[in-house]
Every structure is written in structure tokens, then in C-alpha cells.
Amino acid sequence: MTSTAALRVRVGRDTVSPDIVFPVEQLEARIRFLKNRVAWLAYRSRDSRVVRAASDLLVRLTDLLEDLEEGVPASELLHSLRLLEEDVRSLLRSPESYASSDGSP
Numbered sequence: 001m002t003s004t005a006a007l008r009v010r011v012g013r014d015t016v017s018p019d020i021v022f023p024v025e026q027l028e029a030r031i032r033f034l035k036n037r038v039a040w041l042a043y044r045s046r047d048s049r050v051v052r053a054a055s056d057l058l059v060r061l062t063d064l065l066e067d068l069e070e071g072v073p074a075s076e077l078l079h080s081l082r083l084l085e086e087d088v089r090s091l092l093r094s095p096e097s098y099a100s101s102d103g104s105p
Contacts, residue, residue, distance in 0.1 A: 049099035
């Protein structure tokens with residue numbers, strides 16, 4: 001049986017039922033995939049700023065995995081994951097530009 005994390009979808013002030021269910025394994029797989037991409041970039045880069053930026057993202061992704069294991073609500077995890085995905089995309093698209101910014105694209 002697959003473990004799941006429920007997420008209530010909010011529309012305005014009302015909560016829509018029933019809950020939308022996301023398999024925990026899918027969230028974990030997505031986080032691990034992002035970690036692998038960032039780790040690969042850090043390994044391949046010769047720019048210490050890029051390595052530092054990648055290391056920061058790896059720490060944030062690891063924290064997200066720990067939150068998942070501790071049972072943090074899916075809504076919080078999904079929001080954090082979306083923000084991290086944007087940062088990872090920015091880093092992969094333009095490593096030097098991302099690294100020279102303050103860590104946000």
C-alpha cells in the first residue's frame with residue numbers, strides 16, 4: 001500500500017473537499033531527482049560561487065526530505081518544493097548568474 005500525504009485545496013476562505021492526495025513516494029522521488037541534478041552541477045562546476053550556491057540548495061533539499069520523513073503537512077512541503085524547483089531551474093539555466101545573485105533568481 002502506498003503512503004500518502006493529504007492536501008486540502010483552499011479556494012478563497014473555503015476548503016474544498018475531498019482532500020487531494022499526493023503519494024509520499026512521488027514527493028520523495030522528486031526531491032531526490034532535484035538533489036541529483038544540483039549535485040551533478042556542483043561536481044562539474046569550476047566556479048566556487050556556483051558550488052556554494054549548489055551546496056546551499058542541496059542543504060535546503062535535504063531539509064525538505066527530513067521534513068517529509070517527519071510528517072510535515074503536504075501543503076507546506078509542496079509550497080517549499082515549488083520554490084526550490086524554481087531555484088534549481090534558475091541555477092541549472094544560468095549557474096553563474098544565479099550564483100552571483102543573492103541566492104534568488
